[in-house]
Amino acid sequence: MTDNKELLAKVSDVTTETEYFSPIPHGYKKGKTKYVIVMGTVMSGLGKGIFSSCLAKLMKDKGIKVAPIKLEGYLNIDSGTLNPFRHGEVFVLDDGMECDMDLGTYERMLNQDLSRSNFSTSGQIYSDVLNKERHGDYLGRDVQMIPHITGEVKLKLRRLAMQSDSDVVFVEIGGTVGDLENAFYIEAMRELAYEEGPGSCCFVALTYILAPKTLGEQKSKAAQLGIRELMEKGIQPDIIACRADNEVSETVRQKISVFSNVPFEDVFSMHDSDSIYKIPEMLKDSAIDTEVIKKLGLEVKQNSSHEAKNWSLWQNLTNKIDKQTHEITIGITGKYTSVRDSYASIINALEHAEIALGCKVNIQWIEVTDINQDNVASQLSEVDGIIVPGGFGVRGTEGKIECIRYARENNMPYLGLCLGFQMAVVEFARNVCGISNANSSEIDANCKAVIDILPEQKKIEGLGGNMRLGGRNIEIKKGTNADKLFGGKESVRLRFRHRYEVDPAYIEQLEKEGLTFSGKAPDQPIMQILEISDHPFFMGTQAHPCLTSRPLRPDRFFLGLVAASRKCKYNDESLPSAIEAVKALFE
Numbered sequence: 001m002t003d004n005k006e007l008l009a010k011v012s013d014v015t016t017e018t019e020y021f022s023p024i025p026h027g028y029k030k031g032k033t034k035y036v037i038v039m040g041t042v043m044s045g046l047g048k049g050i051f052s053s054c055l056a057k058l059m060k061d062k063g064i065k066v067a068p069i070k071l072e073g074y075l076n077i078d079s080g081t082l083n084p085f086r087h088g089e090v091f092v093l094d095d096g097m098e099c100d101m102d103l104g105t106y107e108r109m110l111n112q113d114l115s116r117s118n119f120s121t122s123g124q125i126y127s128d129v130l131n132k133e134r135h136g137d138y139l140g141r142d143v144q145m146i147p148h149i150t151g152e153v154k155l156k157l158r159r160l161a162m163q164s165d166s167d168v169v170f171v172e173i174g175g176t177v178g179d180l181e182n183a184f185y186i187e188a189m190r191e192l193a194y195e196e197g198p199g200s201c202c203f204v205a206l207t208y209i210l211a212p213k214t215l216g217e218q219k220s221k222a223a224q225l226g227i228r229e230l231m232e233k234g235i236q237p238d239i240i241a242c243r244a245d246n247e248v249s250e251t252v253r254q255k256i257s258v259f260s261n262v263p264f265e266d267v268f269s270m271h272d273s274d275s276i277y278k279i280p281e282m283l284k285d286s287a288i289d290t291e292v293i294k295k296l297g298l299e300v301k302q303n304s305s306h307e308a309k310n311w312s313l314w315q316n317l318t319n320k321i322d323k324q325t326h327e328i329t330i331g332i333t334g335k336y337t338s339v340r341d342s343y344a345s346i347i348n349a350l351e352h353a354e355i356a357l358g359c360k361v362n363i364q365w366i367e368v369t370d371i372n373q374d375n376v377a378s379q380l381s382e383v384d385g386i387i388v389p390g391g392f393g394v395r396g397t398e399g400k401i402e403c404i405r406y407a408r409e410n411n412m413p414y415l416g417l418c419l420g421f422q423m424a425v426v427e428f429a430r431n432v433c434g435i436s437n438a439n440s441s442e443i444d445a446n447c448k449a450v451i452d453i454l455p456e457q458k459k460i461e462g463l464g465g466n467m468r469l470g471g472r473n474i475e476i477k478k479g480t481n482a483d484k485l486f487g488g489k490e491s492v493r494l495r496f497r498h499r500y501e502v503d504p505a506y507i508e509q510l511e512k513e514g515l516t517f518s519g520k521a522p523d524q525p526i527m528q529i530l531e532i533s534d535h536p537f538f539m540g541t542q543a544h545p546c547l548t549s550r551p552l553r554p555d556r557f558f559l560g561l562v563a564a565s566r567k568c569k570y571n572d573e574s575l576p577s578a579i580e581a582v583k584a585l586f587e
């Protein structure tokens, strides 16, 4: 891997003499890496990330090395300050980057860890250019959208190509063609294709086929206009993928083909599927992957035995999707319950556990604002297990604490994630240790703060990108349930995003009363996993294990919760306990 600093230093080798200002990293070989560029037309929310990650997966399975990048239009430097209610969950990468939830889709589909070089926003691009301007890098020139901003975009892609040493960089452009926010990205892609030369870029336009109920047929006009808009910007799509509820008819595909100069066989139907994990198969059947490979001349990179092995692993997974022997309901408490995107990773992690264990998981969203001691039992009467997910701020915390108390006292399986871990500590401190005004100082400044701000966080001002973020190791305590759940591993790595922690001053008292801290940071007294041992499943983690759950590597906390909830619901001796079930899967 090339050193980033070295690349940065050498990148100022740019031509300023001619009109071709295109910063190219030192040592970059044109044509070595190919680019697949995915853009959306007609409307947002087409599932560009899902489509592009599935296509990238098919290519990776063949032995072609891929590196995805999402280019976001907004001016925020990262997604850390975005409200998940408006924009979907904030995904956290191992290196601490707070990014768009689509990066989660890529990590899950590709079964590959990504880093900050796989994510960019307009804010990052502008701020890099402005910093260079102050540094004197463009001396003598007026700094402009073209070529400087577009140059910075190309630079980012080329750096990624070099750092990842990939055969293909998958570029997903956020938003829709025609948006002002992403117009410079589209121009940068046009320039990239021109500079890299024929056969180096494959443009895929994702579009939407309307099918108004009143007409009862698919209409292609909106798609045609969307593609025309792209062509007006100087980009000729190579492939068109048509999103639709149902399979797109041949006539509609023909119309789009004629209108857009794209051969009929390169206009694909990408209709809805009941599971995103079945989309790779749909794409493979349509042969869109081989078409992209052909256009980019990547045939030589394919390895058929590699592909056969990976494909059979994937089919083992998809074959299990509809074969469930049991069914449970997990209640998720949270204030963003109206938007499923705000909890995307949790939903995915539950789905991974569902597939692995053959146990259907229904989700019941629990609005906690009005939950109290009197109504908690009835509010939770239909769920077999509970998750209290991560969150910030005061609203709903008392309701969450009531749910946790109910789960603890009634042997109902419980999994607390980040804030849910902290609230489990507060509940235990209040109702078992008798510290009646125990709370988190995030919620109540005058409480007995069993959860308090991390010492390192006290000095920090402002809110962007400065929590305790990213992948950290967790040291597991021998002999605990966590030890058994993780098969005796001494250390596991999970991702974090928090400012508060268990105040170390209370650890001894909490542990004496029966709460076990079974995972902690190796070098600091930061508690990272908790459990109650004589409970069917009562665990919490300061981390967000949902972020690293993958279809081919389901997370063990989620597996444990689902297995325990199944056992509690069916009350069947022959069903394995949480730990037995997880052990059996990883043997």
Ligand code: GLN
Residues within 6 Å of the ligand: 389, 390, 391, 392, 393, 417, 418, 419, 420, 442, 497, 498, 499, 500, 501
């Ligand atoms: N608000 C809590 C903290 O900052 C929990 C954060 C979270 O759930 N992601 O520590």
